[in-house]
Amino acid sequence: MQVDADLHIHSRYSKAVSKAMTIPNLAENARFKGLGVVGTGDILNPKWEEELLRYTEKVDEGTYERNGIRFLLTAEVEDSRRVHHVLIFPSISTVREMRKELKGYSQDIDTEGRPRVNLSAAEIADIANELGILIGPAHAFTPWTALYKEYNSLKEAYQGAKVHFLELGLSADSEMADRIKAHHSLTYLSNSDAHSPMPHRLGREFNRFEVRDATFEETRKAILKRGGRKIVLNAGLDPRLGKYHLTACSRCYRKYSPEEAMVFKWKCPKCGGRIKKGVHDRILELADTEERPKDRPPYLRLAPLAEIIAMVIGKGVETKAVRVIWERFLKEFGSEIRVLVDVPLEGLAEVHEEVAKAVWAYREGKLIVIPGGGGKYGEIRLPEEIRKASIAELESLEVEVPKEEYRPKQTSLMKFLRGAPK
Ligand SMILES: [Zn+2]
Ligand SMILES: [Zn+2]
Known part of the structure; x- marks a missing residue:
């Protein structure tokens, strides 16, 4: 079976997170979006653990369920050099053991969602490995709290301790991350890091898993590429839209430019x-190969549907309109990914002509993308010619999209997806 999973989010116990980040809200919004699996995030926080156990049924040691949505036990920790790591736990008992191990090194592990731990990346990875917890760097390339703002390689950070995956973060995609040879054997995770359950946040990045069942054990096998289980698609924000x-x-x-900044x-x-x-410039500094690993799943670049709608009707993305x-789109077609792709x-x-034109423009690489940077998300704009054209005129329309500093080679989603799994 194939299932879409978003494994990194935050609960209402983390700083700057919406109060609406509750287990029931997560389950409801995951269904809307078309996700089958959600990482709990923040599971090291005892109150969040309590909430999970109250609102879900246990499927197995590492898998919980509410209204058909599966929850896996995940968390993010910040190490002594302010580098973030994602953890995926095999069971509640390993969550509790990890909490005990970290407690002596953390002031806020009982109160925060994302605890600060006074241990190095390598020390945290060692503990995780001993307990059978999967670990990898979170949003690996971002400039404040990620591995590559602090180190020049995985090896330098983890000192040879095993990591199981690398999280791309919103501002990078597989093609960018593959410019570093040491990543080629690693599985990439594309997760939303959502701080609110709104449709343009939760599931704005996700991983499509090929597994026998939506459980921790099957997910673990897929991340480790064992027994035919694997990730068949990483889907995420167009990296140019990242902050x-x-x-x-x-x-x-x-x-x-990096030269100017210098x-x-x-x-x-x-x-x-x-x-x-910027992540784009950081990766160019580190790049040591043009090759791509043969088993890398395709990366599908998305813009959240809610943002496309907001752009078209000229209203804020969180408005009622x-x-x-x-x-209406979701009711008609079942999931956001179907609408976008x-x-x-x-x-x-038939649902909304103007939005249809904008989705078409995105698929064809004809939206104007103004890249993000410095903490501000990128923006999308609809070229005037497309706004004025009728549906029938679109296919034959000549549109000049302004050149930018960085444009991904793959622009047409439709062309791209012909080779992608259904
Ligand atoms: Zn983080
Ligand atoms: Zn300034």
């Missing part, structure tokens, strides 16, 4: 804010 894609000022968001000593000459190195149209233009047009 840290290009190098930019973290206060006024003005973009800089000249300005990483201080914005316009406002005095700190310039943060956007939600109403979003729900599979349903033909004419079908979409």
Whole structure:
């Protein structure tokens, strides 16, 4: 079977997270989105563990269920050098053991969702490995709290301790991460890191697993590529839309080339804010290969449907007006991924003509993408010619999309997906 899983989110016990991040809300919104599996996130927090146990049924040691949505036990920890790691636990008892192990090194493990732990990456990985917990770097390339802001290689960070996957983060995709040879044997995870259950957050990145059942054990095998289990598709935000894609000022968001930033000593000459190195530029610094591993699953670049709708009708992404149209599409076609990828233009047009045109433009690589950077998400714009054209005129329309500094080679989703699994 194939199942879509988003394994990294945060609960209402983490800082800056929506109060709506509850287990029942997660289950309900996961169903809307078309996800079958959600990582609990924050499971090291005892209150979140309690909430999970109250609202779900146990399937097996490492798998819980509510209304047909499976939950796996996951968490994120911050190490002594402010690097984040994702953990996936085989059971509640290993969650509790890990909590006990980390307690002496953490002030906030009982109160925070994402605890700060005064141990190195290698020490945390050693404990995880001893307990049979899967571990890998979270959003590996982002400039504040990730592995590559601190180290130049996995080896330097983990000192040879085993890691089982690498999380790409919103500002990178598989093609970018594969520029580093040491990643080629690792499985990539594409997770949302959602702080709210809203449709443009939860499941904005997910992994499509080929497994026998939606359980921890099957997921573990897939991550380790054993017995035919595997990830067949990573789907995620177009990396240009990520908050840290290009190098930019973290206060006024003005973009800089890495050379300019260096000249300005990483201080914005316009406002005095700190310039943060973009994931795109960080990867180019580290890149040591042009080759791709043969078993790398395809990466599908997405823009959240709610954001496409918001762009078309000119309303905020969290407004009622956007939600109403979003729900109409979901009711008609069952899941967001089908709307974005599979349903033909004419079908979409029956629900909302203007949105249909924008989805078509995205599939064809004809939306204008203004890349994100410095902590500000990228933006999408619909070219005027497309806005004015009728559905019938679209296919023959000549559209000039402005050139940008970085454009992915694969732009047409439809062309791309012909080779992808259903
Ligand atoms: Zn993080
Ligand atoms: Zn600035």
